[in-house]
Amino acid sequence: MLAACSSKKTPDVSGIKVELKTERFEKDFFAVDTLHVKNSLTELNRKHPGFTQDFLYNILGTAPDSVEKDVPGFIRSYQSMNALVPEKFRDFPKIEAAVKRGLQFVHYYFPAYRLPTRLITFIGPINSYGNIITTNALAVGLQLYMGSDYPLYLSSMGQQMYPTFISRRFSPEYIPVNCIRNIVDDMYPLNNLNRPLVEQMVESGKRLYLLDLLLPEAADTLKTGYTQQQLDECYASEKNIWSFFVQNDMLYKNDPNFTRDYMSDGPSTQALGDRSPGNIGQFVGWQIVKKWMAKNPGTTPLQLMEKNPKQIFEEAKYKP
Numbered sequence: 458m459l460a461a462c463s464s465k466k467t468p469d470v471s472g473i474k475v476e477l478k479t480e481r482f483e484k485d486f487f488a489v490d491t492l493h494v495k496n497s498l499t500e501l502n503r504k505h506p507g508f509t510q511d512f513l514y515n516i517l518g519t520a521p522d523s524v525e526k527d528v529p530g531f532i533r534s535y536q537s538m539n540a541l542v543p544e545k546f547r548d549f550p551k552i553e554a555a556v557k558r559g560l561q562f563v564h565y566y567f568p569a570y571r572l573p574t575r576l577i578t579f580i581g582p583i584n585s586y587g588n589i590i591t592t593n594a595l596a597v598g599l600q601l602y603m604g605s606d607y608p609l610y611l612s613s614m615g616q617q618m619y620p621t622f623i624s625r626r627f628s629p630e631y632i633p634v635n636c637i638r639n640i641v642d643d644m645y646p647l648n649n650l651n652r653p654l655v656e657q658m659v660e661s662g663k664r665l666y667l668l669d670l671l672l673p674e675a676a677d678t679l680k681t682g683y684t685q686q687q688l689d690e691c692y693a694s695e696k697n698i699w700s701f702f703v704q705n706d707m708l709y710k711n712d713p714n715f716t717r718d719y720m721s722d723g724p725s726t727q728a729l730g731d732r733s734p735g736n737i738g739q740f741v742g743w744q745i746v747k748k749w750m751a752k753n754p755g756t757t758p759l760q761l762m763e764k765n766p767k768q769i770f771e772e773a774k775y776k777p
Contacts, residue, residue, distance in 0.1 A: 467673045468562075468565060470558070470561035470562055470564075470565050471561075473561040473564050473565060475557050475560045475561050475564065475572060476572075476574050477553070477556065477557045477560060477572075477573070477574060477575070477576055478574065478575050478576070479549070479553050479575075479576045479577075479578070480505060480508075480575055480576070480577045480578070480594075481578050482505055482508060482509075482512065482577050482578060482579040482596075483539060483542060483578055483579050483580045483599060485501055485504055485505065486501060486512070486532075486579065486580070487532055487535075487536065487539045487580075489501060489528060489532065491528070491529035491532060494524065494525045494528050494529065495524075495525060498513070498524065498528070505577070507591070507592050508577055508579075508591060508592075508594065508596065511589075511591050511596075512579055512581070513528075516579065516581040516582070516585050516586060516589075516598070517531060517581060517582065517585075518582070518585075531582070535580055535600070538580060538600060538603065538609070539580055541603065542580070542599060545599075545602075545603055545604060545629070546578075546599065546602075546629060548629070549578075549629075552629060552630075552632050552633060553576060555632075555633035555672075555674075555675075556576055556595065556632070556633045556636050556637070558672075558674075559633055559636065559637040559640075559671050559672050560572050560573070560637075560640075562670060562671040562672070562673070563637070563640055563671055566670060566671070566757070566758040566759070567644065567758070567759060570640070570644055573590065573593055573594050573595045573640075574593050574594070575593055575594035575595070576594070576595050576597070576636075577591075577594050577595070577596040577597070578596075578597050578599055579596060579597070579598055579599065580598065580599050580600050581598045581600055582600070583600055583601075583609060583615070583618065584618055585598060585600070586598050587600075587601035587602065587627075587635065588632075588635045588636060588638075588639050589639070590639050590640070590643055595636045595639065595640075597632055597635075597636065601627050602627055602628060602629050602631065602632055603627060604627065604628050604629075605624055605625045605626070605627055605628055607627065610624040610627055611624075620724065621724075622722075622723065622724040622735065623722065625684075626682055630679060631679055633672065633675065634668065634672060634675055634679045634680055637668065637671050637672055638664070638668065640671075641664055641667055641668065641671070642664075644762070645664075645762050647660060647661075647664075649716075649720070651711055652711060652766075653708065653709040653710065653711045654702075654707055654708055654709070654710050654711065654715075654716045654719060654720070654738065655702075655708040655709065655766075655767075655770050656766040656767055656770070657716060657720050657738060657742075657766075658719075658720070658738040658739070658741045658742030658745065659742045659745055659746060659766035659767075659769050659770050660742065660766050661720065661736075661738060661739035661742045661743070662739060662741070662742025662743040662744070662745055662746040662747075663742070663746050663761060663762055663764075663766070663769075664739075665680055665681065665739055665742070665743040665746075666743060666746045666747065666750065666761065667758055667761070667762065668680045670758055681734070681739065681740065681743075682722070682734075682736070683734040683740075684734070686732070687732065687733065687734040688734075688740075690732050690733065691733075691734065691737070691740045694733075695744065695777040696777045698729065698733075698737065698740075698741060699741065699775070699776070699777050701728070701729065702741070707719075716738075719736075719737055719738040720736060720738040720739070721735065721736060722735045722736050723735025723736070744775065744777065745769065745770055745773050745775045746761070746769065746773075748773040748774075748775045749769045749770075749772055749773035749775075752772065752773065753772075
């Protein structure tokens with residue numbers, strides 16, 4: 458049933474039934490009666506069983522003996538943000554549709570994976586989660602998707618937490634990609650501990666390749682986190698980027714203090730200049746995986762993700 462990964466034709470998943478109910482938790486949370494917090498939270502938990510507890514104790518970070526004080530304080534602090542949500546997310550049905558389509562592809566390629574049945578939106582603290590997987594649900598923290606020009610992100614406090622190279626991605630169009638990326642990480646937790654740089658690259662490349670399959674209509678800039686200019690520069694300089702790693706004998710280094718310079722987010726990769734993106738390693742790994750898949754067109758996504766990254770690199774014989 459499974460189409461080959463390298464097929465340019467997007468499989469038809471329209472017949473795959475996906476149950477996904479959107480729950481706008483933030484609407485009910487900000488309607489809590491702050492004069493009768495305990496009773497209001499009991500009603501909130503009735504409407505949103507399970508997630509209410511997750512929100513209060515894991516996202517908001519309160520404790521049972523301080524809920525009645527912390528909840529009204531948070532509502533006061535974030536009420537202005539909540540007031541902007543209807544306008545900022547007026548096209549949320551399109552976001553929901555994109556997430557649902559991504560789940561159809563997840564089921565197509567990984568039928569044994571248990572899909573979430575709820576898409577929960579919430580507003581949490583600015584320094585809290587933007588995307589999590591909870592019981593049968595994908596949860597999205599709208600406080601990190603208010604648009605790159607949202608004043609809080611541009612404030613000195615906001616920039617200390619989220620420099621511009623991060624906060625420019627705090628826009629609604631990133632929600633579907635981040636939701637599906639969470640599922641990929643749930644299926645295949647990333648463990649690069651003590652791995653050589655080139656194997657870390659390939660592991661990241663496998664995930665980008667999988668996102669290509671699960672979100673075929675999503676822009677590569679959304680999947681990589683690069684700007685269009687950065688992505689264009691990567692393709693234009695692909696040969697030079699690879700030569701940099703090879704000629705400097707870097708591929709088999711595994712010191713975390715070294716590899717993080719090429720596998721971590723940042724405004725740029727310092728050694729490659731200001732126009733390069735951070736996390737340049739994922740781009741290199743992505744190209745290696747593409748090359749390997751072109752040589753192994755019958756490989757399913759499941760087989761790809763379980764393939765040893767060292768073997769992929771050696772067999773790809775990547776040389777741009």
